[in-house]
Amino acid sequence: MSVLVYTENWDGQFKKLSFELISYASEVAKSYNTNVVALSIGNVDEAELSKLSQYGADKVLNLSNAAYTEFNAEYYAKAISEAAKSEHAQVTIFANNITTRAIAPRVTIKLDAGMVSGCVAAPESIEPFVVSKKAFSGKAFARVKINKDNKVLSLNQNAFGIKENVKAANIVSFECALETSKAKVVEVSKNSGKMSVLDAEILVSGGRGLKKPENFKLLEEASDILGSVATVACTKPVADLEWRPHSEHVGQTGKVVAPNLYIAVGISGAIQHLAGITSSKVIVAINTDKDAPIFEASDYGVVGDALEVMPKLNEALKAFKANS
């Protein structure tokens, strides 16, 4: 028996999310009194793989076959379900993100399992197996029971946290025969170096209240001062107006984010926008309208014109950074 975790890598590196998944799997494995097995697919070196054992992985399966360097939902799902079978995994754990959303449901069917996506905590019991998830786009939680022997879970980022739990690294190479897929990637375009809104710890986000695209410079400046953990995000109308790229659009129809700090500038706080930000640890709102709904969802509020407040905030942040 075991608990299997698929730990995705980004150009050969794991992210904090990968370590959070291992921490979560360790908690699940404790209830079963069993081991945590991590599966890595792609080119990841030994030093990076061994990091997984610092958070509780008892064994790391390494599938580094060149054919797997490019993502393909069918191949990845096959490899993961083969690993789950050979390791007799009772529970298979994924992150809840765009890549794994293409694979975890396939793995679920292959294993004749029950799947709960968007888990926000460790299972409250394993017999029966009950776990809580977000539902109604963040407006509610649901306690869900899985009726199948095999379980597949996907965890929301930042829902569990990282816990150190050092184990001896046991890295084993893993093989899985390939089938051919009809879905072919014909072109990839990456504007590298830019942090995704999903990974940022701080988001400085702007709405239509900023009036024109040039004014987003004020938010970029704040993000620059806050450093490499920060980046700029926006509301749907801002992306629709092409003031900002669609990749920055946050909300029900955009990205669902969970940063430590979300600064909402000139954003009214429509329910569809809130659906994407309610998992943020702390929310700050800056808005001219003291009755804007965003304040109800916020921890700190400033009533004022963004074009006047942001330069002052940037000065204050600069002074703070200079002294820390």
Place this chain on the structure above:
Amino acid sequence: MKILVCISHVPDTTAKIAFVDNNKSYNKEGQQFIIGPNEELALTRAIDIKEAKGGNITALTVGSAEVEPTLRKALAMGADDAIRVNMDPKDAFNVSKQIAEVAKANQYDVILTGREAIDYNGGQVGEMIAEWLIYPSVSGVNDMDLEPGKAILKREIDGGYEKIECDFPLIITGQKGIAAEPKIPAMRGIMMARKKPLIVVEPVQSDNATEVLEHSLPASKASCKMVSADDMNELVRLLHEEAKVI
């Protein structure tokens, strides 16, 4: 081109959520139900392609009779016919199995779903159908073109996008960008929708892999602490010393 669009019947995005029956069920009383926004965009794009290049679009919902107005709306937008699988949808495993059975009987070239349903946010049904049918799939598609025999798609990836080509048949899960705005049915469309076929089929035997025991609402935030617009040093101090996020 034979296209199937899978439609979830979900509460309006602005709906206030409440629960009944010891928090086991969602309170439908007085709620407006809509076509899930992700698949509404996918349907819109499919209709545009069909109008330019020809083909047939079937809209499908797994649900009880109450979902029929939602399917009629899909017909009014421009789908040619509709199928309702007569079952209370409670679980993605079961819903996907039902859809896969319909697909096996009708042999579609392209099966479209949304990225996720906005009620249970599973993001599971599309890829599960793909696995039941052993079809290739492309998920989270923001741009779609269909040519005879093949789909040309774009999807966002970390820090960029990838372009994918795939021969029919396949599953596509769509999201924002696949069409700019959802199509609004015209009066003529609404009139025609009444005459378009809506077939009801009985579900095949399958089980629910999961079951919702109880719902709850998130704890409401403690009140918002207001800071004067002239004192940004104070805001920075609070974020550092009190909230400890910078």
